Amino acid sequence: MKPFVVTSEPNGHFCDDCAVRGAAVCSSLNAAELREFEHLGRRVHFGSGETVFSEEDITTSFYNVLEGVMRLYKLLPDGRRQIVGFALPGDFLGMNLSGRHNFSADAIGEVNVCQFPKAPFGRFIEDRPQLLRRINELAIRELSQARDHMVLLGRRSADEKVATFLLGWRERLVALKGPSDMVALPMSRQDIADYLGLTIETVSRTFTKLERLGVIEIIHGGISLLDPARVEAMAAA
Amino acid sequence: MKPFVVTSEPNGHFCDDCAVRGAAVCSSLNAAELREFEHLGRRVHFGSGETVFSEEDITTSFYNVLEGVMRLYKLLPDGRRQIVGFALPGDFLGMNLSGRHNFSADAIGEVNVCQFPKAPFGRFIEDRPQLLRRINELAIRELSQARDHMVLLGRRSADEKVATFLLGWRERLVALKGPSDMVALPMSRQDIADYLGLTIETVSRTFTKLERLGVIEIIHGGISLLDPARVEAMAAA
DNA sequence: GCAGCCGATTGACCCAGATCAAATTTGAGC
DNA sequence: GCTCAAATTTGATCTGGGTCAATCGGCTGC
CATH class of the missing domain: 2.60.120.10 (Jelly Rolls)
Structure with missing residues (x-):
């Protein structure tokens, strides 16, 4: 350091x-x-x-x-x-x-x-x-974001957690760099798991599942949101 | 209202x-x-x-x-x-x-x-x-408390959650009303469950378990901390 | 006192997600 | 390009805590 x-x-x-x-x-x-x-x-x-x-x-x-x-x-x-x-x-x-x-x-x-x-x-x-x-x-x-995250950690399923994360992260990138359905994910799967209160395996499986459903595409260093509406539906559920 | x-x-x-x-x-x-x-x-x-x-x-x-x-x-x-x-x-x-x-x-x-x-x-x-x-x-x-609570919700077991809650709640009551090992719990089991990201049954079972271990006594409207050190050990684990 | 209700406890069973264990892919250094 | 290490994915299995279902117990109102 x-x-x-x-x-x-x-x-x-x-x-x-x-x-x-x-x-x-x-x-x-x-x-x-x-x-x-x-x-x-x-x-x-x-x-x-x-x-x-x-x-x-x-x-x-x-x-x-x-x-x-x-x-x-x-x-x-x-x-x-x-x-x-x-x-x-x-x-x-x-x-x-x-x-x-x-x-x-x-x-x-x-x-x-x-x-x-x-x-x-x-x-x-x-x-x-x-x-x-x-x-x-x-x-x-x-503080408001922290409370939202408490709801996610305490009361949402793995699918909901991952979908919510992807949408929230996209929103932050959009605010920073303008609209795009390409969502760069510079953090590791382990980071995502530790953010969502899951294991790395569950995060990986959920990504794969979303890809098989055709709502995202896993690309190098991120994902592409193919069907934002379906992801939103999964997040809200 | x-x-x-x-x-x-x-x-x-x-x-x-x-x-x-x-x-x-x-x-x-x-x-x-x-x-x-x-x-x-x-x-x-x-x-x-x-x-x-x-x-x-x-x-x-x-x-x-x-x-x-x-x-x-x-x-x-x-x-x-x-x-x-x-x-x-x-x-x-x-x-x-x-x-x-x-x-x-x-x-x-x-x-x-x-x-x-x-x-x-x-x-x-x-x-x-x-x-x-x-x-x-x-x-x-x-904000600092919210972050601590995220750790609890995302990464702690049911036993740890309940033990941590009892100690944290006691600490707040102590700050307000002075030291005591009687911990008043005005909220319902459902409230505790919804705070800890658990179900009411798990909270109830964990209370019973703590009582059987002899570290707390469940009394009307709260609990009595019989062995604070053991509860702290459970919370830290 | 007792009937009815609501919260809490307890038990039996189940399942979402964890754990354990390989592959497989990616990337950095040569 | 090749080697090795790390990250990711995938599969098989297990389990902590959820779900479902009775009780139990303590108030409230009669």
Whole structure:
């Protein structure tokens, strides 16, 4: 785990060409504030599989995902893993009350983040209620998603879980990259299983089943949604 | 569902004798602000089983639980239910982005809440970053609990779920009412099952099993923790 | 006190999804 | 292209917890 700063100008004006400027926490800042804000953070790169932070680590930074996908997860002492979410560009990570991260995060594929040391970030927020409000919005949105996911984990069948996952993931990609029936799945089957509270075998079998039904096609690095309506029907059931 | 205002003086100085003043959102307000704040809300009572708000209802109010217990849940179209949490005194309900509640809430036993109409509350927050910060803290705390619960729902066995629930619930009661090995369980077995992603039969069998092992005693309206350490061992396993 | 009801418990059986065990495919390094 | 390792798929079997079906027990109202 040896992250390195990407930009050649450590504190340069990199917000200008930041793809997530309009969507992330930054969207609450005006041009002058953004200029000041960018001096707080630095762009950092993580290679595939690298850990950005671990559960129980003291929180020293907040992170704004710029590019790539991260898995956010918790481990039980015996190694069982539950993925509590996937982070995509625009997601903001690191908020907590205890002073420690309450989940681990690692890169799925190449990831770039904007990293803000905790203390200066906290001071910056202090007199900018707009930014605090924005962060609160993000927390509330995540809370709502977390509750939806509890319903999935506690009350849905394997078929419903997989169908719901495919639709939800597609929706996030659509919001990010525009409409498409090709759904890229950068995470492994094990990641999907640990997200849905299933085993890798069940996920694999369910994918195969969906393919045999003709509603998806399994392609390299993802799936193609052949019959979104049927998948929606399976998810709702 | 016919809630009625409890206090005889609709906008009286009821914060003075409010049991949760120090713990709830209100803890972020000074005396003068509290005086102003109490004019925004009114104490409302709900009888056992009454619904405080429903999923998909337009949010018209925020709620601060004063007394009693509420179940917070989501329903699938076919009636399956997932309880996403239990609200206790000091909990703050109603935050959302969509303008609609994203879960339903009803009273388990008699409940008193402090109800704040959305618009004036929003205006009050506007120039009180302290209150916003407090609400943000509560949201982040809930988010952390939600993630813990995802781990439970997705990766723990029935025994672990029940043991974890008993310990977690006891901890909340202890924080509220002081230490005791008597754990009051005002919610039904069905509520517990829907919280843990189990059936009522499995919950019942697990309780009986714990009792036969001598680690708990099932008493009327709750359980007595005879051997907390063994229960903790079961929860961790 | 007792009839009726509702929640909780208990028992018998079943099945969705886990586990165990091979293939098979994919990909990275040479 | 070839080799090896890792990821995925597929098959066979098992089981934790669900489902179905009686009781049981404790209130409520008469």
